[in-house]
Amino acid sequence: MNSQSILEMSDRARAVFRLVVENYIDNGAPVGSRTLSRLAALNLSSASIRNVMQDLEEAGLLAAPHISAGRIPTEIGLRLFVDAMMQVAEPSAEERAEIERRSANAGPIEEAISSVTATLSGLSACAGIVLVPKHEPVLRQLGFVPLSGRQAMAVLVGQDGSVENRVVDLPSGVTPSLLIEIGNYVSERLAGLTLSEAQERMTAEVSAGRAAIDRAAGDLIARGLAVWSRDGARPVLIVRGQARLLDDDATAHLERVRQLLDELEGKEEIARLLDLARDASAARIFIGSENKLFALSGSSVIAAPYRGGDGRVVGVVGVIGPTRLNYARIVPMVDFTAQTLSRLMA
Template structure:
């Protein structure tokens, strides 16, 4: 597994064995319990014999390096953001995926069966990552130009309809669209029949081009209302009217990030984060973060502008098609005290499976 987190060798060289051990214990305690660790407790758990006074001296050196800090007077120490980054780069041991975690991932990330939606698989992958991380699982996916096999419009309400689009490999996408006032069931049927007769067997790009050529035929065969439905159906399939940026984001487990927060200010910061994530610029930014080189990337707190206000961490890895083109990314957003050593290999393995499914 490739982990792209270059260590700060200068700081690493400045730590002797006992300073490294004390720093590691402080960070591991924070990741496990989220609480400061004091010199007295540290002296009890260290494998080497050090008095609390000697531990405090080492802690003062670590604080001078910017690796730890004291949240309150006379309190224990917590890692700074710089300290967390240094720990991830220099101390964290990343192993393989456990058999239990591997089975859980494979249960959720698999090729959809007949009539199942790709989005269902993506959602399950996001939910699985949320469950194992106690953070929010994210899946970012770009639309592939699939071949259209069948289209059907199903009325849900007087002004809403479900568009069922069946692509190659019997993959299904369902979208709800708004209907113009006065749309009849026969017009819905007529629009579906027209699409299936003239556009099935084409990719969406080909279908759009063909639709342009058939525009005069559309006007003759369908009234203006049905023509509008035809165009709406294609827009839904290609990810919206902005065909140049058909990127989607699936997030599951937001509530995990809201549990145990200190106050309303923390909640507001996280809401700002999710507002940012739902903007297309941020989706492209996340894809760009995952795109450079192979492997998993870790961003802690303000290392990325998306997280400068929320104080959250991101673990993200790209998945690719058979031609090694980026198709999307999977990852976890969570508090800085994520279980990095467990989540990093899980994100990496999930991305590998997603890559296999994209080929």
């Protein structure tokens, strides 16, 4: 059954399904027919509710974790609820004020982003996650130290004093004196530029014949700058509030929580998942095994992109928690956090 089939469900089935999902999200426990029959809004007998729940189970929307227990929504059921039935609630004035206060009171931009993510973690009772763009270093100097006839140590010094080393292969015929010329050219013509800017200028000058180096030397510089440029552009993943996953309910699902904490150690995998939300116009929701990374822990991710002053996406912020998240409350909270970070980056 997909989200289109919500139109095919009877009013009775929709009402029962909604109440099962909402009760499960609130309490984290299977929901039985006796529980639902006590709700005045439903006005159905336990027997009628059991029949409807059986139909919903056969449709793949509900499941019975134990023979005599009530029902819980499946991941398919949660997706149907989120896409077709959920009514979101805007963050409260207190929640909005707390997120904005933490963004205003922090120091450097990286510290502010981390602080806002920690606040989102606290308000949502989930682990907060954020992809932070790593700024490219600005070039001050580039030198080459010969190691052998075929390799040299490239030493890059940034304007901030940072130093990076790389071993690079030398083209045939490159002499120690040519390595000195390369270093002088970089210092004179490319200092003060980011790595990608330096690469663009050097390529243009070599192509136009204006550079004081030949094409082989230019290729050597380009290869070194390309590696550093890729490293500099790689985003950094920050995770805050992992301890919030160890709530009272966690004792009943210790293996799931242990698996989730293990998954949070795989930051590159999570970064790739968050990258899927970069093109979204608002918060995007990944439920359980919809993403193979969280197939074992049965966790959900809610993430939204935030933008820089030029309107381009520069990062993604969100939360990770159990599939029984209060999506209606947390989705707009993540959206508001992304909007706050966008204002911070402008």
